Amino acid sequence: MSIHISAKKGEIAKVVLQPGDPLRAKYIAENFLENPRLVSQTRHILYYTGIYKGKEITVGASGMGFPSIGIYSFELYTEYVVDTIIRIGTCGAYTTDLKVFDILNVENAASESTYAKYAWEIEEELLPHQGSIFDVINETAKELSLVTNSTNIHSSDIFYRKNPAIPEIATKYNCPAVEMEAFGLFANAKYLGKNAATILTVSDIIPSGENISADQRETALKPMIELALEAAWK
Ligand code: HPA
Numbered sequence: 001m002s003i004h005i006s007a008k009k010g011e012i013a014k015v016v017l018q019p020g021d022p023l024r025a026k027y028i029a030e031n032f033l034e035n036p037r038l039v040s041q042t043r044h045i046l047y048y049t050g051i052y053k054g055k056e057i058t059v060g061a062s063g064m065g066f067p068s069i070g071i072y073s074f075e076l077y078t079e080y081v082v083d084t085i086i087r088i089g090t091c092g093a094y095t096t097d098l099k100v101f102d103i104l105n106v107e108n109a110a111s112e113s114t115y116a117k118y119a120w121e122i123e124e125e126l127l128p129h130q131g132s133i134f135d136v137i138n139e140t141a142k143e144l145s146l147v148t149n150s151t152n153i154h155s156s157d158i159f160y161r162k163n164p165a166i167p168e169i170a171t172k173y174n175c176p177a178v179e180m181e182a183f184g185l186f187a188n189a190k191y192l193g194k195n196a197a198t199i200l201t202v203s204d205i206i207p208s209g210e211n212i213s214a215d216q217r218e219t220a221l222k223p224m225i226e227l228a229l230e231a232a233w234k
Contacts, residue, residue, distance in 0.1 A: 003075065004043065004072065005060075009079075016076055017088055018185075055232075070184045070187075073085055083194055084194070085185060087197070089198065091104065091202055092202075094166045094207070095207070100212050103202075104153065107150050108129070109126070111125060112157070113184070153176075153200065154177070186198075201224045
């Protein structure tokens with residue numbers, strides 16, 4: 001057990017798929033894993049461990065934002081045997097060049113957040129994915145004939161803001177989309193020498209207001225889930 005995860009040692013696999021939403025973790029466990037076992041439900045942040053094509057995999061939520069993914073990913077890496085976390089989330093596009101349902105494999109996360117600086121004395125505002133899992137995801141996507149975009153993204157503390165203009169940091173680092181967790185995950189993995197990747201499905205186009213409807217979400221996220229599971233399996 002760790003402070004925020006009640007699974008016993010040995011109940012969490014080496015590879016963890018991490019959506020933001022606990023109910024998405026439940027959906028993935030129940031629809032894609034054999035014999036899924038609920039191993040933690042502290043604060044209703046659900047973690048399941050099950051079997052995918054013979055390999056043990058855990059899927060559990062990160063919650064939203066750096067404070068939340070910072071806690072869960074740190075405890076997974078340090079209190080359990082986890083060596084790889086693949087975040088699977090959604091993002092908002094800053095540009096109509098991206099379309100809803102597009103899949104992004106995050107190369108670097110740019111952030112104005114002080115999370116990495118104050119947690120680990122990591123001063124950079126642009127942090128890369130960690131380890132080789134990013135490349136495994138790209139190779140796996142090719143094998144699955146799935147089009148993915150390797151790209152930088154803006155990892156932000158802010159969902160609602162006064163000024164709708166694209167934030168300066170997103171322009172500076174060529175980030176066509178925004179989410180709220182990758183930078184925190186990459187910072188923890190960098191500090192701890194672990195593997196981390198983030199795969200995102202574009203759920204909304206900010207300039208046009210177009211978005212994936214609630215009932216489209218389940219099917220919309222399926223290709224990303226399958227990509228993450230296949231990469232995790234390798
Ligand atoms: N902003 C931040 N995070 C997001 C968004 C957004 O517009 N869409 C999905 N995750």
